Amino acid sequence: MKKIISLILTMGLLFTMGIPSYAAEYKGFTPPGLAKKGGLPPGIAKKFMDLDGFDWAREAIEKLAHKGIISGVAEGQFAPSRHVTKIEALAMIIRAMGWDDAADLSLDLIKKGKKEDKIKDKLQDWTKGYMEVAREKGLIDEIDLAQQNFATPATRQEVAKYIIRALGLEEEAQQRMNEKLRFKDTSAVQIGAVGYVYLIDAKDIMKGYPDGTFRPNQPVRRAEMASLVAILDEQLDDGEDEAQGxxxxxxxxxxxxxxxxxxxxxxxxxxxxxxxxxxxxxxxxxxxxxxxxxxxxxxxxxxxxxxxxxxxxxxxVVIEESFQGIITDINIDDQKIVVKNENKEKLFTIEKGTEIKMDGKTKSFHDLAVGMKIELKLENGKVTKVTAATTAETFKGIIIEKITGKENKLTLQAGNQMKTFAVAKNAEIKEKDGDILSFDELKVGKEVQVKVENYMIVKIYTQD
The missing domain is CATH 2.40.50.140 (Nucleic acid-binding proteins)
Structure with missing residues (x-):
C-alpha cells in the first residue's frame, strides 16, 4: 500500500509539470539502474551542475546518485531534460519495486549460458537481465518485444502501461479498453493503451495538463523518472529498516x-x-x-x-516437484521447450524416453505444440513425465490491429476484451461468400470469426 500511495503522489506531481527542453546530448552515458545500490561513501557523491530549473527534482536526483541507483551522463552532468528510454524506465521501475536481484541473476545466468538469451543483440548486455524480469513480471509482453525498440524514448502512455502492470492491474486495464477518456487529445492514445491511461488517470497517478490534454506520445524525461524512483526507493528502505534485526x-x-x-x-x-x-x-x-x-x-x-x-x-529437501503453464517456444533439435505461467518462464529439456501424454494418449516430443497447456513432473530437476492438453475456441471479434512479419498477429476486440493471437502460416482465411483471402487482404475494422487452437489462429472467416 505504501508503494501505491507513493506512486500516486509522485506521478500526480511529476506528470503535471512542464519540463524545459534544453539539455544537450552527452557521450559516455551509463544507463540508470546499472550501478548497484550502496553507492559512493559519504562526502564523495558528485554534484550535478545542470539542475537549474529542476529544484523540484534536485534532492531526488542527488540522493539516488549518492546511493548509486542512477548516474550522470558525463562529469557533473545529469541531463535532467534528456528523454529516458524504454529500457531505462523499465530498469528504474524494476529497481523501485525491489526486483533488481532477479535482474542481476537473470543476466548472470544468460552470460553463463544457463538461461536462454531471448533479447540477442538488440540491446546492450546490461539490459538483458532487466528485460527478462520485465517479461516475467508482465511489464512487457511478446507484442511489445516484437514492435518496440527499447532504446528509444519512453512516452507517457508507455510509462503508464509499465506502472499499471507493475502494480498488478493488468486485468483491470484490459477491462477498461472501451472506456471514454476525458482528454481533448484522446484520439492520440493508442487503442491498446486506453485502459492503462484510463486507470492511471482515474487513480490520480498520472494526470493531464491544464489545457485538458494528456499528451500520450510526449517522451518522459530523466528528472521525472528520478523523482518517482526516489520516492519508491525511500518507501522500500523504510520497509527494510523495519525488517532489520x-x-x-x-x-x-x-x-x-x-x-x-x-x-x-x-x-x-x-x-x-x-x-x-x-x-x-x-x-x-x-x-x-x-x-x-x-x-x-x-x-x-x-x-x-x-x-x-x-x-x-x-x-x-523437495525431491519431486511439478511445473504447469503454456508452451511458448519449442526447440525440436535439442528437444527443449519453454513453458510460461503467470509467475515465470522456464526452459526444460525433454530427454528421449520421457513419458508424454496428450489428451490422455501416449505421444512423442514432436506432437507438442506452442500454446498447449502442459504439466511437467520433475525429480531432482529432471523432467520425468509430460502431460499436455490441446486447447480450442471459436469466437467473433473486430480486427483492431494487424501485425505483418516473421509471425503474423491479429488483435481482436471481442466484447469488452482485447485478445492477441499469432496466425498460423497455413491458416484458412475466407470471405463470408467462400472466397479465399490472404493475410495481407484482411483490413483493420473488419468483423471476423476465428478458430483458435493452442493459442494460435488456424481459421478466419469474415462476417461482413
Missing part, C-alpha cells in the same frame, strides 16, 4: 554469485549478501558454501541484512 528465511537455493546468495520464495527471487564468517550446516555438520546444491530447500539466518548462517537438512 534477526530473521530466518526458508526457500529454494537458486544461485551463489559474487558474495551474494539468491533464493526463491513466495514465487519471487531474492538476493542476500553473505557475511564474511558465514557458517554452513548440512544435516547438522559444519560444511562450506561449495557443499550446497542448487535447487535444494535451505534456511538462512539474517542479521542486519547480512546472511550469517545457512542450514540444509536433507530430510526436508
Amino acid at each position: 534477526v530473521q530466518t528465511i526458508k526457500g529454494k537455493l537458486i544461485w551463489v554469485h559474487d558474495e551474494k546468495i539468491f533464493i526463491e520464495r513466495n514465487k519471487d527471487i531474492e538476493g542476500y549478501k553473505l557475511g564474511n564468517d558465514i557458517k554452513v550446516y548440512i544435516h547438522g555438520k559444519m560444511k562450506t558454501i561449495k557443499d550446497l546444491k542448487i535447487g535444494e530447500i535451505i534456511e538462512i539466518k539474517i542479521e542486519d541484512k547480512i546472511v550469517q548462517e545457512i542450514w540444509w537438512k536433507t530430510d526436508v
Whole structure:
C-alpha cells in the first residue's frame, strides 16, 4: 500500500509539470539502474551542475546518485531534460519495486549460458537481465518485444502501461479498453493503451495538463523518472529498516554469485549478501558454501541484512516437484521447450524416453505444440513425465490491429476484451461468400470469426 500511495503522489506531481527542453546530448552515458545500490561513501557523491530549473527534482536526483541507483551522463552532468528510454524506465521501475536481484541473476545466468538469451543483440548486455524480469513480471509482453525498440524514448502512455502492470492491474486495464477518456487529445492514445491511461488517470497517478490534454506520445524525461524512483526507493528502505534485526528465511537455493546468495520464495527471487564468517550446516555438520546444491530447500539466518548462517537438512529437501503453464517456444533439435505461467518462464529439456501424454494418449516430443497447456513432473530437476492438453475456441471479434512479419498477429476486440493471437502460416482465411483471402487482404475494422487452437489462429472467416 505504501508503494501505491507513493506512486500516486509522485506521478500526480511529476506528470503535471512542464519540463524545459534544453539539455544537450552527452557521450559516455551509463544507463540508470546499472550501478548497484550502496553507492559512493559519504562526502564523495558528485554534484550535478545542470539542475537549474529542476529544484523540484534536485534532492531526488542527488540522493539516488549518492546511493548509486542512477548516474550522470558525463562529469557533473545529469541531463535532467534528456528523454529516458524504454529500457531505462523499465530498469528504474524494476529497481523501485525491489526486483533488481532477479535482474542481476537473470543476466548472470544468460552470460553463463544457463538461461536462454531471448533479447540477442538488440540491446546492450546490461539490459538483458532487466528485460527478462520485465517479461516475467508482465511489464512487457511478446507484442511489445516484437514492435518496440527499447532504446528509444519512453512516452507517457508507455510509462503508464509499465506502472499499471507493475502494480498488478493488468486485468483491470484490459477491462477498461472501451472506456471514454476525458482528454481533448484522446484520439492520440493508442487503442491498446486506453485502459492503462484510463486507470492511471482515474487513480490520480498520472494526470493531464491544464489545457485538458494528456499528451500520450510526449517522451518522459530523466528528472521525472528520478523523482518517482526516489520516492519508491525511500518507501522500500523504510520497509527494510523495519525488517532489520534477526530473521530466518526458508526457500529454494537458486544461485551463489559474487558474495551474494539468491533464493526463491513466495514465487519471487531474492538476493542476500553473505557475511564474511558465514557458517554452513548440512544435516547438522559444519560444511562450506561449495557443499550446497542448487535447487535444494535451505534456511538462512539474517542479521542486519547480512546472511550469517545457512542450514540444509536433507530430510526436508523437495525431491519431486511439478511445473504447469503454456508452451511458448519449442526447440525440436535439442528437444527443449519453454513453458510460461503467470509467475515465470522456464526452459526444460525433454530427454528421449520421457513419458508424454496428450489428451490422455501416449505421444512423442514432436506432437507438442506452442500454446498447449502442459504439466511437467520433475525429480531432482529432471523432467520425468509430460502431460499436455490441446486447447480450442471459436469466437467473433473486430480486427483492431494487424501485425505483418516473421509471425503474423491479429488483435481482436471481442466484447469488452482485447485478445492477441499469432496466425498460423497455413491458416484458412475466407470471405463470408467462400472466397479465399490472404493475410495481407484482411483490413483493420473488419468483423471476423476465428478458430483458435493452442493459442494460435488456424481459421478466419469474415462476417461482413
